[in-house]
Amino acid sequence: MIAVEGVKKDSIRSHYQLGTLFYRLLWGPHIHHGLWDENDSKHETSAYQAQCQLTDTLADLANLTSADRVADIGCGMGGSAIRLAKLRGCDVTGVTLSPVQRNWAAFSSRVKRVAGQTRFLAEDAESVVFQPASFDVVWSVECTEHLFDKPRFVQRAAEWLRPGGRLAICVWFEGEDTTQSGHRSQCEEVCERFVCPSLATRSDYAEWMVRNGLKIRHNVDWTERVARTWEICKRRVQRTGIRHLARVLDREQVDFIDGFDALLNAYRSGAMQYGAIVAEKSV
Numbered sequence: 001m002i003a004v005e006g007v008k009k010d011s012i013r014s015h016y017q018l019g020t021l022f023y024r025l026l027w028g029p030h031i032h033h034g035l036w037d038e039n040d041s042k043h044e045t046s047a048y049q050a051q052c053q054l055t056d057t058l059a060d061l062a063n064l065t066s067a068d069r070v071a072d073i074g075c076g077m078g079g080s081a082i083r084l085a086k087l088r089g090c091d092v093t094g095v096t097l098s099p100v101q102r103n104w105a106a107f108s109s110r111v112k113r114v115a116g117q118t119r120f121l122a123e124d125a126e127s128v129v130f131q132p133a134s135f136d137v138v139w140s141v142e143c144t145e146h147l148f149d150k151p152r153f154v155q156r157a158a159e160w161l162r163p164g165g166r167l168a169i170c171v172w173f174e175g176e177d178t179t180q181s182g183h184r185s186q187c188e189e190v191c192e193r194f195v196c197p198s199l200a201t202r203s204d205y206a207e208w209m210v211r212n213g214l215k216i217r218h219n220v221d222w223t224e225r226v227a228r229t230w231e232i233c234k235r236r237v238q239r240t241g242i243r244h245l246a247r248v249l250d251r252e253q254v255d256f257i258d259g260f261d262a263l264l265n266a267y268r269s270g271a272m273q274y275g276a277i278v279a280e281k282s283v
Contacts, residue, residue, distance in 0.1 A: 001150075002174050002184060003198035004191040009097075009124070012146050012195045016098035029108065030055065030079035032142045032170065033226040033274060047232050054170065054226070055080045056087075058141070061218045061278045062168035064088050068136040071095065071160060073125045074143020078105025078118070084139075085114040093135075094120040095128050097146075126153060133162040141170040145196040151208045158212040161281045167214060172263075173273040174199040186262070186271035193259030205277055214279035221275045223267050230264040
C-alpha cells in the first residue's frame with residue numbers, strides 16, 4: 001500500500017464541498033467512472049450511459065433486490081443511491097463527508113420521487129455509527145481511496161452486514177506489480193492531486209475481506225473499460241474552459257483538473273488499476 005503525507009480530512013471535505021460543482025458540470029449526477037463494453041470501439045455508449053452501466057453491473061454482481069437495505073458509503077450527490085432505489089426498489093442510506101453533497105442528494109431524491117426510500121447523512125465514513133447487522137449490502141463506489149484506515153473500514157462494513165449480506169465496492173487500486181519503473185511516483189501524484197491518503201492493491205482489499213469473514217464472490221479488473229472516463233473529462237475541460245473558473249474559486253481544484261492525465265497515465269502504465277470486488281458474509 002502506498003501512502004502520502006499532507007492529505008488531511010479537512011482537505012478531503014473541502015475538495016468535495018467546492019468540487020461538487022466541477023464534478024456536476026464535467027461529469028453529471030454520477031460522480032464516478034463510466035463502464036464501457038469492451039467492443040464499444042465507436043463510442044456508441046454515452047458517458048452517462050456508461051456511468052449507469054457501472055452502477056447496474058455492480059448491482060447485478062451483488063444480486064441487489066427490492067428486499068435489500070443498502071448503505072451507500074461515499075454516496076456523493078446520490079446518483080447511485082437514487083438509481084438503486086428507483087430501479088431496484090432498495091432502501092438506501094447514503095453517507096457523504098460533504099454537507100453540500102448531502103443536501104444535493106436529498107433534493108435530487110425528492111425530484112426523482114424516491115425520498116421515502118432514501119436518506120442521506122453528512123457523516124465521516126470512518127466514524128459513522130450503524131448497528132451490527134443493519135444492512136443487506138454495504139455499497140461503496142470510489143470512496144475508500146479517501147479513507148485513512150482502509151482495513152478498519154472493511155472490518156466495520158463486515159459488522160454492519162447481516163449474515164448473507166454483501167460488500168460491493170469499486171476502487172482505484174494500486175497496481176499489483178509494484179516493481180515497475182515510476183510505479184511509486186505515479187501513485188503518489190494521483191494521491192496528492194485527488195486527495196487520497198493512500199492506495200491499496202486488489203490483493204490488500206481481498207485479504208482484509210477474508211480476514212473479516214467475507215467470502216470473495218467477484219473480483220474483476222475494469223481498468224481498460226473505464227479509462228475513457230478521463231479522456232472525456234479532458235475534452236470537456238478544454239471545451240468549457242472550466243479550469244479558468246477553478247483558478248478563481250480554489251487552487252486545489254486546479255490541481256484536481258490538471259491531474260486527469262496523471263490518473264490516465266497510471267492506468268495505462270499499470271501503476272494503477274480500477275475494478276470491483278463483491279464479498280459475502282457467511283450465513
